[in-house]
Amino acid sequence: MYPDILNYDQVVKVTGSFKTPMGCRSFLGVWENENGEQVHDGRNNLGVISLNLPRIALEAKGDEAAFWALLDERLQLARKALMTRIARLEGVKARVAPILYMEGACGVRLKADDDVSEIFKNGRASISLGYIGIHETINALYGNQHMYDSEALREKGVAIVQRPARRCRFVEGRNRLRL
Template sequence: MCRSFLSPWKDENGEYKFEGRFNQGVVSLNLPQIGIVAAGDEDKFWNLLDNRLDLCYEALMCRHNALKGTLSDESPIHWQYGAIARLPQGAVIDPLLMDGYSTISLGYIGLYEVTKLMTGVSHVHPDGEAFALKVMKRLEEATKLWKQQTGIGFGLYGSPAESLCYRFAKIDLQKFGEIKDVTDKGYYTNSYHVDVREEIDAFSKLQFESQFQPISTGGCISYIEIPNMSHNLEALKQLVNYIYHNIQYAEFNTKSDCCHVCHFEGEIIINDDLTWECPNCHNKDQAKMNVIRRTCGYLGDNFWNKGKTAEIKSRVLHL
């Protein structure tokens, strides 16, 4: 999975092993929905959260148990020829599922929205920040407990939410109606990230989000949205240096689009109809343009669902 981290694991000789390890799957928690149902009642919120965590555990164990008994013959390139392991024919993969050799992940989405619902403010605000950290630590405690009880490598994973951000928000909009700054946007915010509309500078955003990454040990990423920096490489160096000393994993988002009709190069815009449009010739034919944006932690040439397109349109520059 994209940006999934593996917990440290040592072999029988006490040596750390990195190659050949893998993730068994992920189940993601819809945090905003819990906040909507709790309606500001903290006792109800924590009870609901514990209930949803129990459901996530059951779902994750279904994934784990479905893998048990799998023979190496099912995919020789993975299990016999070294892509993951070098097991003999007819061997089961079960030993590779236990003792933290492989991981299995509890994902989460919408820390911003659930904080807004429960505290009335963004998690960038001190009151919201305290609540958001409490939620994250509760999720972390759950994965640690499950790992202790089962011997399976549970981890807390900041879900990329590239399609899930729309699916969860769409479900909750249909069920609960429009809620300001929550279901009315058309998307939920990626994992612990600052709201994409938040006016915040690059350094402050990286510093703020850095406190959530050590909790989300099963996978995380932060990003900053930047303009064309080709004429200011010194500023880019300063940002790289700041990232190196202050945060575990982060990236830059920039635009490098092209219209094949008029040969415009720059930023293809998203208009009010959530349609990609060349700002120069107004071409709207996606087959005649290349659009580069970050999704799943990577810059790619793609087009996205309605919710992710709305989220991309809402992104503000951090520099």
């Protein structure tokens, strides 16, 4: 079965209501319209970038300081790529995709000359930064160990995951977007 159907209860538990997931690593959070009503249909994700953490760790060759520097470089590159996707939508008129923007497929009915970028702001749409391979990253940096057996390695894993999360919150606040 499709994983989104199998995880219906978990989606409701985590988010408070069901959202139709996109069947991939991107996910839409809770969003309320101007009347305070939660809206699920017609929302979207503008794109996904995934950080390959094991590759960064391998490039760092076991040097933790080098890993953090490389991770920060890749986060900056990912931010630039995500912002480029968003910038590409500025000035795009609804008439370029009438079924999406004028006939309601995106949950709105814009006029032909309306700018579509406005419907993606204030958390209505998301854009995603993800990662893969936290366990493999720990192994590449600190040796082939089970991070689950070591509190210190688990803490390092959490610190690695927290870096992109903090960066996303910063970008969200500055850009009226949901990352």
